[in-house]
Amino acid sequence: MNHILRSCPRAIEVWKEKKIPINNGIIFNEWLKENITKVHNSSSSLNPSNVDFIFLIWGLWLRRNAWVFSKKNVSSSISIKKSHWAATEWFYSTNQPKVGKAPNSNLNSNPNSFHPYPTSNDLNPTLRWSPPPASALKINVDSSFILLSKKSGLVAICRDSLGRWQGGIWRNTYCSNALEAEIRGILMAVNWVINKDWRHCIIASDCKNAVEEVHNNSGAKSVLFDDIHICRVLLQRNAGIELKHEGRSANKAADALAKYAQGRFTGHNVLQELSSPPPVCINFLEEDIRNCNMEANDDDHG
Template sequence: MCSTGSSNQPRIWSHIWKLQVPERVRCFAWLVAHNRISCNEQRVKRHLSSSPFCYRCPLQVETPLHALRDCPPAAYTWSRLVPAERQFSFFSNSLEQWLSSNLKEEDKLGGDIPWNAYFSIGLWNLWKNRNDGAFNGIEKTLSPPSLLQATKIKADLWYKAWSAPRRVLGRRPVSLQRTPTEIGWSPPPAGWDKMNVDGAANGRQGPAGAGGILRNSEGRWIGGFVCSLGSCSAILAELWGIYHGLGVAWQQGSRALILETDSQMALQLIDKRTDPLHPHSTLLGAIRRRIARDWVVKLAHTYREGNRAADWLSKHSLVYPYGKLELTTPPQGIQHIIRDDCRGTTFTRSIVTAPHTHLAL
């Protein structure tokens, strides 16, 4: 839970997106990890406040670590949740070490709640209580014992709700099975075009990019693109791929389009209502506006075996200069993939399904 950090810390963001907690909590954890919450230290830098100090602790600069760990209400809460033998490292780590070690920890802490879920919900609850005090007056805040109890109750309720089985028959969870399935690219119906897109990211500080290929119902090349994105997360690269794929298809005259991606997470983010605090809300809004143009667009999930050409383009986008490059002819490296797709070449993949249903999980 509270091990000391090292230069080889796990990627914090990968632990955040795996948390079984509400979306708003994941978004908040992402903001904390990127030092983007509006504590007074940041508010002074943005000329939104004249004082960098904590409203409770007049001599303490309100950093994210102070607001969420060291301020008395936060310290009281954590001191009663964290085992005594782990408290020294918990209260002495840097912000990055503190987040990394706690967000990756899945040990259960009473009530079968993994610690990383408990920790992230605690962060959210502490921040809400801090905001009530900072903007509505200290009398509006919960006392430390009440704050502790509220955190325990909320963590228990939220985790139980968000960790329920995704598919149930009656009241029994559906058992899962793997079925060998042939996967390959399939052409769109007559009169439709298909845009396959993919994103690639080489670690937190490494390059990221996206690529896409547009083909007609006969599998013939219409156009494509590669886009070098600098440094960003894998999911952000996937979303940029979808955004640029829609733009290229529109410019090429497609008015009935199937857009395929192998990122189920990207499709879920586009499909559901996004919290304004979500780090990618602006890009998601731009994607939805492109979909809402005067055309028919269907977003679909495919597996990597059916997305080979876009996968090739996204990986090769990493070596291009920053920005988007539209392709008028297919690069030599994907011509054999396009031929395979036209021939109907498939690859065997083990697909997880729910038996006695037609739902792929």
């Protein structure tokens, strides 16, 4: 690990570029722990330095795998850019109470307040899955994306106000990046709702950037413009469909199913319908029902 992630010339060029001290005077585990648990103010990124560090570690590993298994030489600049993009998407789409706004907005909170381990605020019960109103349905949508292969699993699951399974779909496809996968997942869910003629639905995604792109009426990124534009048009034409962002803790069942779907690549853009929930997400569905029942009992007793 020390060679691959710290002392290898390929690793050294990344750490020098990002001005992260290599510090060979301490053992590897201590160096790793120091950079994960401490935030360095010298970082030029809008992300906390420990977040960037973790994703740079991941980028180094992916870069080496690309060479070992595919003889593909990824430059350090490309690896750094991809790692930074992934870190930014993760940090600003995670439901952290102190994160503030997306990086292209004014940050009202201090990103140095980020802590790499869960806090009591992160475990707040309000981040659980919440049921829709009695007359509505809720569709949780998610995607799973592999950087090297570009394979993506898109899923949407529908439940009623009691948390009961009403249906599910998944699709395997290829996307250029994780944001494109999330946008396509939302579009798939909107089309599904319209085809089912469900009149009052809440579509929930844990990707804040994707939801904001759809809600924002300004020009979208060129690669994603068509899908985003179609989402906007369909939502405007169907007033009973609401798109909202929720934290990842409220989207566990869809997340598990997205990873499951992506690992079972059944063909490009082949839509799979699920009349019953696969075993991989049943525990999360049951947990969501229990949480709903607990909240209902709390409300009944004041």
